[in-house]
Amino acid sequence: MTIVDELLDTLDKMANDQFESQEFHSFFSVPLNINRARFYVIQNALYTNNRRDCWAYVQGSAPLEVKRVIWEHESDELINDPRAGMDHYSLTVKQGEVIGLNPEDFERAEIPPMVRSCFYAWHHIALRGHWLTAYTASHMLERRNNGKIVKGGGMSFRVGKKFENELGINLKRMISLDVHVVADTEHSENISEMFQRYVKTPEDHQLVLQGARDSMAIDRAYRGALGYYMERIA
Amino acid sequence: MSSSEQDLKQLWDEVVDLANRQYGSAPFKRLLSLKFSRERAQQYSIQMAYYVGNRRDCWAFVQGSSPLDVKQLIWEHERDELIGNESEGKQDHITLAVKEGEVLGLTAKAFDQTGCIEGGVVCFSAWIRLAQRPWLEAIAASAILEVRNSAELIEGGSLSRRIGGIFERDLGIPLRKQMNNAEHVVMDVEHAHLLMKVARKYATTEANRQAIINGAKESLLIDRVYRNHLAEMLEALP
Numbered sequence: 401m402t403i404v405d406e407l408l409d410t411l412d413k414m415a416n417d418q419f420e421s422q423e424f425h426s427f428f429s430v431p432l433n434i435n436r437a438r439f440y441v442i443q444n445a446l447y448t449n450n451r452r453d454c455w456a457y458v459q460g461s462a463p464l465e466v467k468r469v470i471w472e473h474e475s476d477e478l479i480n481d482p483r484a485g486m487d488h489y490s491l492t493v494k495q496g497e498v499i500g501l502n503p504e505d506f507e508r509a510e511i512p513p514m515v516r517s518c519f520y521a522w523h524h525i526a527l528r529g530h531w532l533t534a535y536t537a538s539h540m541l542e543r544r545n546n547g548k549i550v551k552g553g554g555m556s557f558r559v560g561k562k563f564e565n566e567l568g569i570n571l572k573r574m575i576s577l578d579v580h581v582v583a584d585t586e587h588s589e590n591i592s593e594m595f596q597r598y599v600k601t602p603e604d605h606q607l608v609l610q611g612a613r614d615s616m617a618i619d620r621a622y623r624g625a626l627g628y629y630m631e632r633i634a
Numbered sequence: 635m636s637s638s639e640q641d642l643k644q645l646w647d648e649v650v651d652l653a654n655r656q657y658g659s660a661p662f663k664r665l666l667s668l669k670f671s672r673e674r675a676q677q678y679s680i681q682m683a684y685y686v687g688n689r690r691d692c693w694a695f696v697q698g699s700s701p702l703d704v705k706q707l708i709w710e711h712e713r714d715e716l717i718g719n720e721s722e723g724k725q726d727h728i729t730l731a732v733k734e735g736e737v738l739g740l741t742a743k744a745f746d747q748t749g750c751i752e753g754g755v756v757c758f759s760a761w762i763r764l765a766q767r768p769w770l771e772a773i774a775a776s777a778i779l780e781v782r783n784s785a786e787l788i789e790g791g792s793l794s795r796r797i798g799g800i801f802e803r804d805l806g807i808p809l810r811k812q813m814n815n816a817e818h819v820v821m822d823v824e825h826a827h828l829l830m831k832v833a834r835k836y837a838t839t840e841a842n843r844q845a846i847i848n849g850a851k852e853s854l855l856i857d858r859v860y861r862n863h864l865a866e867m868l869e870a871l872p
């Protein structure tokens with residue numbers, strides 16, 4: 401087994417372990433109602449924006465070849481995903497229509513304090529971390545959304561099923577969640593290829609693991625925070 | 635003309651004036667008064683590849699902190715620079731720099747094996763620091779370098795045009811064969827307008843307009859220091 405194979409196995413285990421954490425359990429245990437669903441969809445749009453910030457920061461410090469891979473990645477996210485015919489922020493806003501949200505609801509939305517802290521923490525890694533650490537931190541959020549890696553389905557799939565089971569809204573109508581079930585599988589595979597090219601030494605290995613550990617910790621805090629706020633919505 | 639249009643015009647005039655004044659500075663005069671031997675042209679070309687690489691770092695950092703619609707503009711901007719445009723037969727700008735090097739007798743290996751000058755390393759760090767400032771300052775800092783390279787806005791020709799002219803005069807290489815210089819003569823005219831597009835929407839307060847001017851001024855200061863280091867390096871060569 402190569403150093404990269406071993407690393408990828410570890411990353412897969414970390415992605416799966418997220419769903420066993422108390423924060424993820426707490427998030428998934430909050431029953432959805434329409435107001436909680438609206439809160440979640442709006443917060444998900446803000447999360448998508450934070451991803452755009454972070455991937456661009458990672459692009460800033462990465463080697464040229466990796467910059468190009470990230471630029472391509474951002475094509476779907478920022479400009480137009482051919483699977484959806486629009487960028488991913490517009491897709492989330494469009495998805496909001498299904499639960500009675502309009503674009504102004506997204507524009508007016510505030511980021512709650514615990515969520516804001518998580519966004520700043522992700523910014524910090526993306527801006528200040530070694531590029532391999534920063535790259536992995538952003539990549540891991542797509543890896544834990546990859547249904548080929550996460551047993552029982554990635555985050556978008558599980559949230560989509562929650563909308564289906566608890567609100568009776570078919571996953572296909574939750575267009576952003578539905579697109580991400582596929583998009584993040586492809587994205588995490590394309591991005592993952594770069595590990596084969598750039599992880600050569602035990603030090604590189606550690607930089608990757610550091611990014612994965614930190615990002616997954618923030619991700620747990622973020623999901624725990626969403627659960628906390630959703631629980632308080634009638 | 636409404637007061638907001640007047641404010642915008644005043645801002646743009648100041649930006650263009652700042653970019654034009656670069657050419658009257660001692661470092662620019664020093665660089666542009668040099669005679670370019672083949673060896674000097676080769677080293678200049680290699681250092682420009684590092685400069686282009688630093689631009690890619692900085693624009694990505696600016697993209698990270700900008701609002702979503704500005705992120706989209708920068709992403710498009712980076713298509714030309716980072717990827718090229720296959721449908722228009724255009725290559726990315728790093729490849730262009732290396733191809734231009736071939737005309738000067740350089741191999742791709744020479745680009746890999748020659749380090750960045752020390753003054754360049756310092757200036758590049760300064761530009762990165764500026765790219766991580768609040769986004770309006772940051773975008774102005776990156777965009778002003780393209781305004782300063784716009785043939786449309788700079789009296790007497792952009793930097794790429796002037797360097798291209800020197801290569802032609804001293805080495806007999808016509809501008810059309812200098813792929814990187816020739817591309818930037820055209821491309822930076824288009825790219826220079828990015829800042830105006832952004833200013834039209836976001837330079838709505840005095841504080842925002844001042845942020846743009848501050849970012850532009852600080853970047854041009856680094857640009858002068860950088861060009862001085864380049865001139866110093868070239869003077870040391872035969």
